[in-house]
Amino acid sequence: MDNYNLNRASWAGGLLSPLSPTFIESLEARSRDVQERTFCKWLNTKLEANGYPPMTSLVKDLSDGVRLIQLMEIMGDTSLGRYNKNPKMRVQKAENVNKALEFITSRGVKLTNIDIIDGNLKLILGMIWTLILRFTIADISEEGLSAKEGLLLWCQRKTEPYKEVDVQDFSLSWSDGLALCALIHCHRPDLIDYDKLDKQLLEVADLCDTQHPDERSVMTYVAGYFHAFSSMEQTETVSRRVEKFAELMQSVWTSRNDYERRVRExxxxxxxxxxxxxxxxxxxxxxxxxxxxTSFQNYKQTTKRSWVTEKQDVATLFGNVQTKLKTYGLREYVPPPGLSLSDVDAAWNTLLKSEAERSKAINSEIRQIKENLRRKFAxxxxxxxRRLRIISTELMLIEGPLEEQMDQVRELQTRVPALSDSLRVVAEAEDECRAANVDENDYTVFTVEDLRFEVELLSQSITKKIAFIDNQARSHIVSRNMTNLTPAQLEQFESTFRYFDKDESNTLNQSEMAAALASLGIVYSDEDMDIIYDQLMQDYGAVTFEAFINLLVDIMEDQTSPAQLREAFRGIAADKPYVTELDLRVAHLPASTIEFLRQAMPSSEHGIGEPEYDYERWLDEVFDSQDGL
Incomplete structure (x- = not known):
């Protein structure tokens, strides 16, 4: 209000009235000066990037048409053919200018009364602004809005987190310079310490020399930032995609090297x-x-058990590598000669034979007691x-589609309880031998402890295999149904789930789920985390791998686009340019939805004898995708 009173007093004291022709002409002249500097800088960026010297005056440098032709060849990425590079006469300058204007017109840009040779600055600025709109701003689109509205929406989104910045237009909102600084800081925080900026001193004199900045100049500057930052984000996306693939390949490479090293050892x-x-x-x-x-017994209880575990682990590791490669369509891994699972099995069988021979040699030194008990136990x-080995071998050799693998593992799991019953019979026979002081047996190298250990190991392997296949299957389903998630993302989600599943129960408690989300950069308050966890417990009974993946999908899932909606309507209408109430009912839409669509969509006339609704025109009205100059 004080500024308003001061202005009134100034006008009353003899200054220019804000409504007088002289005042308006002064503002227009100032705006032209700002536009000329801004547009000249914009054109110079194009010229200098292609090895041409910069311009100093639009009126002078564009008058002979040479610079204009150079600019059109740069922007259009094409040659305009021969032209007068050193025009002296007016007719030569006119030929150059007309050649450039004809090219501009051929690109769908309408120009009228462009007086360039005689240096009409106002018309020249209008032409350059048209070029800026056509070659820089027209291709900007944000959620289907027009170029100007899309650029404004982009600015609002990027500057929303910054205090004291409220972008509502391309003029007054930029007068203090904070909006421009916020836009730069959002993409390159290393260039500006936004919190230490002096809010009272930032007038951005190089952008505008008035408290009412020129809209066209501001849009030109901002559009340049838009394209620069968009290109930077695209580069980051490509780099991130390569990085994720490299991480996947590094993981496979590490697993392969680990497998080969452990098999050799x-x-x-x-x-x-x-x-x-x-x-x-x-x-x-x-x-x-x-x-x-005693030495031989110690071997079986320590060394051999570690080998049994290692043998099972390398087989599992090999299967996991193959499954991962197949999941992502990569070439199957073939171990080097002598390091395949069949080579391990052959060496293991040779070891068992040597072990049997060793056991027999020891037992031959000690008089055997009660031969029948030995034979019975053996x-x-x-x-x-043998039965245990058969199941273990079948588990190692499981392959094929994930559904078939799951069926095979489930079938093997049903056979484990019968092994436990049989193991009790073996234990009873061993007790009989122990009671008879029969400590050695020439007919077997196995003890109940060995077999029980292998049964437990087999049960654990089956449980782990089921969890692995289930998670792979769910990841495949999510990858197939959710096109916005990449295989690398699913791999990251799966590895995160496995890492925080500390008890290997294939479920996460609330603290584990919160830690897993935080590791992915997703953080909620304790209250929100309680709500999310309770909802998952209600929907799934536990935070399973499926629940965890679906939660991440819900967080990252894209919204339906106008193109998808248009395609959906065409599907309901059987590719007709209109839709009827019968079409909507056949699509099983709710009655309330059908009633709303009947009222919202405009009618059309095709003479079919029942009401018709033009869904194409309705979608055009709802989604404004026209780019205006």
Missing amino acids: LLRSMSEMRETWAAKSFAGTYADAREHA DLANDFE
């Missing part, structure tokens, strides 16, 4: 053990035989181990 250890057994001899005493027996133990 396992094969080497088993070979050394066989050589050690072959080199040993008995001293002929019972104490020596008992010492050999038969039961060997049969049990």
